[in-house]
Amino acid sequence: TGSSRPQRMLKAVQKNATKGDPKSVISAIDYYCRHKEWAMNVGDDKGLILDSVLTEVNPSTALELGTYCGYSSVRIARLLSPDSKLITIEFNPAFAAIARQIIAYAGLQDKVILVEGASGDLIPKMKERFGIKSFDFVFLDHWKDRYVPDTKLLEDCGLLKKGTVLLADNVICPGAPEYLKYVRNNPRYESRYYPSNLEYTKVEDGLEKSVFLE
Ligand SMILES: Nc1ncc2ncn(CCCCCNC(=O)c3cc(-c4ccc(F)cc4)cc(O)c3O)c2n1
Numbered sequence: 001t002g003s004s005r006p007q008r009m010l011k012a013v014q015k016n017a018t019k020g021d022p023k024s025v026i027s028a029i030d031y032y033c034r035h036k037e038w039a040m041n042v043g044d045d046k047g048l049i050l051d052s053v054l055t056e057v058n059p060s061t062a063l064e065l066g067t068y069c070g071y072s073s074v075r076i077a078r079l080l081s082p083d084s085k086l087i088t089i090e091f092n093p094a095f096a097a098i099a100r101q102i103i104a105y106a107g108l109q110d111k112v113i114l115v116e117g118a119s120g121d122l123i124p125k126m127k128e129r130f131g132i133k134s135f136d137f138v139f140l141d142h143w144k145d146r147y148v149p150d151t152k153l154l155e156d157c158g159l160l161k162k163g164t165v166l167l168a169d170n171v172i173c174p175g176a177p178e179y180l181k182y183v184r185n186n187p188r189y190e191s192r193y194y195p196s197n198l199e200y201t202k203v204e205d206g207l208e209k210s211v212f213l214e
Pocket residue numbers: 040041042065066067068089090091092117118119120141142143144146169170173174198199
């Protein structure tokens with residue numbers, strides 16, 4: 001059996017990036033996925049929007065739903081302040097294994113806690129397992145039909161506080177129409193759409209930023 005796409009992505013990082021240099025890891029993945037084989041990383045265009053929102057929020061505790069190969073984990077963790085942490089949840093053990101190696105290659109393993117499992121099972125355990133009071137920032141990039149139930153779960157578990165920023169990938173492609181309806185018609189959120197394009201393509205996509213108001 002041959003290698004997988006995530007394994008080939010890891011090889012490209014090990015070949016073309018500099019160990020301990022997150023920027024070079026990000027560039028190596030973007031180059032590979034733009035010129036060799038597409039993969040569902042948030043990518044460089046939407047990545048710039050992610051960077052700017054992160055710089056504005058400067059979160060102490062961040063949560064990512066859907067790690068995949070760790071591209072956005074590296075993008076997020078590289079911008080965190082010294083004692084800040086990113087908890088990232090990945091369902092697929094094979095993806096998680098590659099992500100751990102890519103995050104470690106970038107030298108960010110001390111800022112990232114990768115947890116394997118389903119968001120619906122793990123979110124209720126965040127307080128007891130990781131001593132999280134609430135998240136300052138949440139990046140949603142997992143099953144698109146889990147965005148609404150998991151947002152409700154975060155609310156019900158008291159993991160959102162006034163000012164928490166939710167940033168959702170793929171609200172246009174593949175699309176998360178239920179999520180857009182939920183956050184845009186909800187007095188508890190202040191939402192804004194950032195137009196962009198699907199990673200490494202000209203197809204329209206974008207990020208929805210929603211601030212929790214109470
Ligand atoms: N509950 C739970 N908890 C934890 C979890 N960890 C992982 N998962 C499952 C996540 C499975 C991958 C999610 N991501 C996407 O599906 C995705 C797809 C495209 C895309 C694809 C084909 C096209 F033609 C166009 C666009 C682009 C993107 O940027 C995407 O992010 C979990 N689930």
